[in-house]
Amino acid sequence: MSDALLKIKGMSHYFGGLKAVSNFDFEVPEGVIYGLIGPNGSGKTTTFNLITGIYTPTEGSITFDGSEIKGMKPYKIVHRGIARTFQNLRIFSNLSVIDNIRVARHFTVRSSLASSLLRLPGFKAEEKAIRQEAMHLLEIMHLEDRSEEKAKNLPYGELRRLEIARALATRPKLVLLDEPAAGMNPKEVADLMELIVRVRNEFKVTVFLIEHHMKVVMGICERIKVIDFGETIAEGLPEAVGKDPKVLEAYLGKRGA
Amino acid sequence: MGNLKLPRMLIATAAFWAVVSILNATGILNGYFMIIINRSLIFVILAVSLNLINGITGQFSLGHMGFAAVGAYVSGSITTLIFKLSPDTLAGNGIFVVAIVIGGLAAGFVGFLIGFPSLRLKGDYLAIMTLGFGEIIRTILNNIDAVGGPRGLLGIPKFSNFTVIVAFAFLTIAILRNLVQSSHGRAMLSIRENELAAELAGVDTTRYKVLGFIIGAFFAGVAGGLLAHLLQIAHPTQYGFYASALVLIMVYAGGMGSLTGSVIAAFTLTFLTEGLRVGIDWLKDTVGLPVGTEWTMVIYAILLILIMLFRTEGLMGMREAKILIIAEETK
Ligand SMILES: Nc1ncnc2c1ncn2[C@@H]1O[C@H](COP(=O)(O)OP(=O)(O)O)[C@@H](O)[C@H]1O
Ligand SMILES: [Mg+2]
Numbered sequence: 001m002s003d004a005l006l007k008i009k010g011m012s013h014y015f016g017g018l019k020a021v022s023n024f025d026f027e028v029p030e031g032v033i034y035g036l037i038g039p040n041g042s043g044k045t046t047t048f049n050l051i052t053g054i055y056t057p058t059e060g061s062i063t064f065d066g067s068e069i070k071g072m073k074p075y076k077i078v079h080r081g082i083a084r085t086f087q088n089l090r091i092f093s094n095l096s097v098i099d100n101i102r103v104a105r106h107f108t109v110r111s112s113l114a115s116s117l118l119r120l121p122g123f124k125a126e127e128k129a130i131r132q133e134a135m136h137l138l139e140i141m142h143l144e145d146r147s148e149e150k151a152k153n154l155p156y157g158e159l160r161r162l163e164i165a166r167a168l169a170t171r172p173k174l175v176l177l178d179e180p181a182a183g184m185n186p187k188e189v190a191d192l193m194e195l196i197v198r199v200r201n202e203f204k205v206t207v208f209l210i211e212h213h214m215k216v217v218m219g220i221c222e223r224i225k226v227i228d229f230g231e232t233i234a235e236g237l238p239e240a241v242g243k244d245p246k247v248l249e250a251y252l253g254k255r256g257a
Numbered sequence: 258m259g260n261l262k263l264p265r266m267l268i269a270t271a272a273f274w275a276v277v278s279i280l281n282a283t284g285i286l287n288g289y290f291m292i293i294i295n296r297s298l299i300f301v302i303l304a305v306s307l308n309l310i311n312g313i314t315g316q317f318s319l320g321h322m323g324f325a326a327v328g329a330y331v332s333g334s335i336t337t338l339i340f341k342l343s344p345d346t347l348a349g350n351g352i353f354v355v356a357i358v359i360g361g362l363a364a365g366f367v368g369f370l371i372g373f374p375s376l377r378l379k380g381d382y383l384a385i386m387t388l389g390f391g392e393i394i395r396t397i398l399n400n401i402d403a404v405g406g407p408r409g410l411l412g413i414p415k416f417s418n419f420t421v422i423v424a425f426a427f428l429t430i431a432i433l434r435n436l437v438q439s440s441h442g443r444a445m446l447s448i449r450e451n452e453l454a455a456e457l458a459g460v461d462t463t464r465y466k467v468l469g470f471i472i473g474a475f476f477a478g479v480a481g482g483l484l485a486h487l488l489q490i491a492h493p494t495q496y497g498f499y500a501s502a503l504v505l506i507m508v509y510a511g512g513m514g515s516l517t518g519s520v521i522a523a524f525t526l527t528f529l530t531e532g533l534r535v536g537i538d539w540l541k542d543t544v545g546l547p548v549g550t551e552w553t554m555v556i557y558a559i560l561l562i563l564i565m566l567f568r569t570e571g572l573m574g575m576r577e578a579k580i581l582i583i584a585e586e587t588k
Contacts, residue, residue: 052457054453054457073456073461074453074456074457075456075457075459075460075461075462078456078457078458078459079459083457084457086454090451090453090454090457091450091451091454092446092447092450092451092454092455093450093451094446094450094514094575095443095446095447095450099443099446102440102443103443103444103446103447103455103458103460104458104459105440106440106441106443106444106459106460107459107460107461109440109441111439111440113436113441113468116435116436116439116440116441116442117432117435117436117439118435119435119439119583123439126440127439127440127585130440131585166458169458170458170459
C-alpha cells in the first residue's frame, strides 16, 4: 500500500466550531474504484473540497502521486492530475457542450496569446487537436450529437455525463465523482455504473466516488470507507463493510439512505 | 489566411468605409455627420473592450473611461511634443499610430496595476474599486499642470480621420473575435459561467481575469487616443463617470458577451445622444423649458431600467452575427 496514488493522513477540518472532518486517513491505491459513503452532512463533499484545494485542511497532510498538495491552489492541483465533478452540477450553461470540454483542455495549450489572436498555423493545428479530443470524449459519453448545443438545453442525466467528460478532459490520474448517480432513474444508474468501470479501464484512471445509492457502491467499488459525523466508522472490502453492524446502524438503519 | 470568414468581415468593413466615404465626398453626409460617425466608431472600440471585461470574463468594471483617459493623455502628449519640436516629422501617420499604440500599452499597464489587486474582489467591491479608479484618474489629470490641468491638454494635432478610425475599429473587433474563439477566450468565458468550476477545470482564474482587464484597458486606451486626435483636445471631464456609464449602458443594451450587440448599441446610442442633445437644446432655447444636457443621463437611466425589465439579455443576448463567427473544421 505504500505506492498509493492518494494518501491522506490525520486530516481534520473545522468550519468555525463545527468539526466537519475528523482525523481522516485514506489510502487510495492506483487503479481502483474507491467508494466513500455516509449519511447526509457526514463530511463527504468537504473531503473532496479539501483534496481539490477549495479548502485547506486545518490539520493533516494530503500526498498525491508522491508529493504534498495541501495548500496548493485548486487549478494547480488539477494540473497535477486530480479532476472532479460536483454534487450540485456546475456546468458552463451558456457555452456549447463541446466548449464545456474544451475549457478543460486549455491549460496544456502552448500557442501564445499573440498566435491565438492572429490565428497562426500552429494555433490552428492545436485547436484542431483539442476539438478532436473533445469529440472523442463526447462519443464515449454518447453526447456527440449534442456537441454544438448550448449546455443548458441538455437534460439532467446528460449534464451529469458532460461533467464527467469535462473532468476527464483534464487528463487526470484521479477522478473524484461527487454523487454521480444523484437524481437518476434505475436504468440511468445501471448505465452509469457501466460507464464508470469503462472509463477506469480505458483512461487508466483511479476513481474515488461518493455515492448514496447502495447499489452503485456495492456494485462497482472495490474498496469502501464509511463515515458518520466526520468520523470513520468502517473501511475495507464491500462485502465486509456491508455486514458491519456499525454501518448498518448508521447508514442503513434509522437514518438510512 | 485560408479562412474565408476573415475576408468576409474585411469586405463588410471596406464596404462600409466606401459607402460613407462616397456619401461624404458627394456632400450627402456633411462634416457634422462625419463627426458623429467617427465618435460612434470610437465608442464601438470602447464598448467591445468593456464587453471583454464585463460580458465575456464576467467581471464588473465601472471605470472604463479611466483607461481611455490614460491612452488619450499619453498619446496626445507624445504627438503634441513631437509637433512642437519639429512639425515636419509629422508628415507621415507612422508616429501617430505608434503614439496610439503606446497610449494603449500605458492604459494596459494601468489596467494591470489596478486589476491585479482588485480582481480578487468580487461583484460590488470590484465595481466600487473601478469606480474609484476612474474618479482618481480624472482628479489626477485635473491637477497636473504639465497636461493642462482643468483646461485639458490642448493643441493635439488632428490625426484621427474616418479611415484611421475605421481601421482601428476593425482591428479591435477582429482581435477580440479571435480571442473569444480561442482556448484563451474560452478560459475567460468559463470564469463568467462558473468561477469555481473554471478553476477546477484547470483555469488559472486570477491570471485570466487580469489578462481580460489588461486587454480591455489596452483597447480603451487606443480609443482614448483616437478621440484626443479627433477633437484635438483631451479634457478630464470627457473621461468621468458619465462617459463610463454610457459605455456600460451600450454593453448592456447590446447584450453582455455579444460583440455584435456592442457594435450596434455603440452606433445607436451615440446617435441617440446627439439627437437628445439637439432636442434638449431646442426645448431650452426655443420652448424655454428649464432643461440641460444632464437630462440625457436621466433618459439613459430610464432606458437601462427598461432593458432590465423587458429584455434583460439586451438586444443580442450572447449571440453574434454570422460574420463574427469563425467556421470550424468539424472533422
Ligand atoms: N462552507 C461551509 N461552511 C460551513 N459549514 C459547512 C460548509 N460546508 C459544509 N459544511 C458543513 O459540514 C458538514 C459536512 O458537509 P458535507 O461535507 O457537505 O456533507 P456530505 O457531503 O457528506 O453530505 C455539514 O454539517 C455541513 O453543513
Ligand atoms: Mg455532499
